Amino acid sequence: MAVPFIDIKRFEPGFLEKWETKVKELSAVAQFIGGAEVAELEKRLSEFTETKYAVACANGTDALQLALRAMGVGRGDTVLVPDSTFWATFEAVVNVGADPVTVDTNEVDLQMDFEEFKKAAEKYKPKAAILVHLYGWASAKVLEYRKFCNEKGVLLLEDGAQCFGVRIQNESIYKSALISTTSFYPAKVLGAAGDGGAVFTNDEALATMVRQLANHGRTSHYGHGSIGWNSRMDSLQAAFLNLSLDHIQARLDSRISIAKRYQKELPALGINVIEPPTGFTENGYCNANIFSLETRPKLEAHLKEKGIAFGIIYPGAMSDQPGAAGYGKFGDKNIARKICASILNLPLFAYMNDQEFDEVYSALKDFFK
Numbered sequence: 001m002a003v004p005f006i007d008i009k010r011f012e013p014g015f016l017e018k019w020e021t022k023v024k025e026l027s028a029v030a031q032f033i034g035g036a037e038v039a040e041l042e043k044r045l046s047e048f049t050e051t052k053y054a055v056a057c058a059n060g061t062d063a064l065q066l067a068l069r070a071m072g073v074g075r076g077d078t079v080l081v082p083d084s085t086f087w088a089t090f091e092a093v094v095n096v097g098a099d100p101v102t103v104d105t106n107e108v109d110l111q112m113d114f115e116e117f118k119k120a121a122e123k124y125k126p127k128a129a130i131l132v133h134l135y136g137w138a139s140a141k142v143l144e145y146r147k148f149c150n151e152k153g154v155l156l157l158e159d160g161a162q163c164f165g166v167r168i169q170n171e172s173i174y175k176s177a178l179i180s181t182t183s184f185y186p187a188k189v190l191g192a193a194g195d196g197g198a199v200f201t202n203d204e205a206l207a208t209m210v211r212q213l214a215n216h217g218r219t220s221h222y223g224h225g226s227i228g229w230n231s232r233m234d235s236l237q238a239a240f241l242n243l244s245l246d247h248i249q250a251r252l253d254s255r256i257s258i259a260k261r262y263q264k265e266l267p268a269l270g271i272n273v274i275e276p277p278t279g280f281t282e283n284g285y286c287n288a289n290i291f292s293l294e295t296r297p298k299l300e301a302h303l304k305e306k307g308i309a310f311g312i313i314y315p316g317a318m319s320d321q322p323g324a325a326g327y328g329k330f331g332d333k334n335i336a337r338k339i340c341a342s343i344l345n346l347p348l349f350a351y352m353n354d355q356e357f358d359e360v361y362s363a364l365k366d367f368f369k
């Protein structure tokens with residue numbers, strides 16, 4: 001039996017019927033942009049993330065750009081970004097007119113390295129920084145980042161496209177961020193039926209600006225207080241997300257239980273399983289949306305032969321991308337490059353079943369025995 005890397009069509013019983021009904025209802029009244037579904041989604045997102053304001057937008061990349069613009073980041077500003085992330089983090093900085101500088105990765109938590117970050121901040125005096133919480137867990141240093149950036153006057157944006165549902169110190173990871181974002185790309189933890197994104201903050205002025213920028217800088221229907229663009233979420237996406245939010249805890253629990261089994265059972269096979277950081281997260285949990293271990297080419301071939309799909313996330317460091325030529329890079333240890341060359345992500349998705357887990361496990365056992 002083949003095991004997919006991710007399967008996003010394991011909907012709960014009755015889900016697709018409810019969705020069909022929604023599509024009919026919204027289509028019959030031609031409710032396509034904004035409206036009650038978007039308002040409800042924003043309310044539920046703000047509850048779930050424990051933030052005062054949630055603003056829905058067109059996608060996760062726009063969410064980053066809206067947050068940067070709302071913070072006043074633009075031409076001539078330097079923004080520190082992780083060398084390990086999805087390209088959108090890097091792109092967003094350039095798209096608002098600012099200059100990204102990559103900071104290397106920490107070998108233990110696979111997130112931006114805090115010690116390197118402090119040195120880079122000293123050197124570049126950045127206006128802002130983007131901390132990315134990759135793989136369904138939080139940067140082990142998130143609290144230190146927040147404190148440091150607050151003290152040094154660096155505006156810290158947290159890219160939470162891969163940590164929806166993660167909690168630290170008994171609160172949502174988004175709760176105490178200055179401003180944070182997520183993506184509802186279908187393959188994310190909370191996925192839409194197309195593109196979507198959101199910005200979260202407790203700061204009213206930032207939230208107002210994000211909302212304005214996402215709707216052509218509007219202050220009234222034909223009043224434009226700023227140069228924004230169209231990054232509105234459509235009603236159908238919001239409706240799909242509202243239906244999905246009814247099941248978010250079950251989906252997270254399912255992911256967590258698979259992640260825990262990997263963590264528990266793989267080390268006995270001699271596999272280096274990279275675990276989410278513990279210690280600072282007393283009652284926190286990790287939604288582990290991607291699972292990583294080291295060792296590669298031969299394992300790749302073996303898994304392919306066994307029909308086990310896997311991911312290589314990510315195959316290259318940001319600073320090595322052709323599109324990054326000419327932009328800044330701090331440090332020369334190239335840990336990000338090294339991790340990219342050794343990481344392999346095992347299947348992990350909501351409602352992955354025991355049979356599938358066993359299949360992955362026995363393929364690994366075969367290989368490592």
Ligand SMILES: *Cc1c(COP(=O)(O)O)cnc(C)c1O
Binds near residue numbers: 085089161185197
């Ligand atoms: C997916 C992702 C994004 C971009 O989101 P889109 O909705 O695809 O634009 C940004 N940052 C990270 C870390 C992501 O994983």
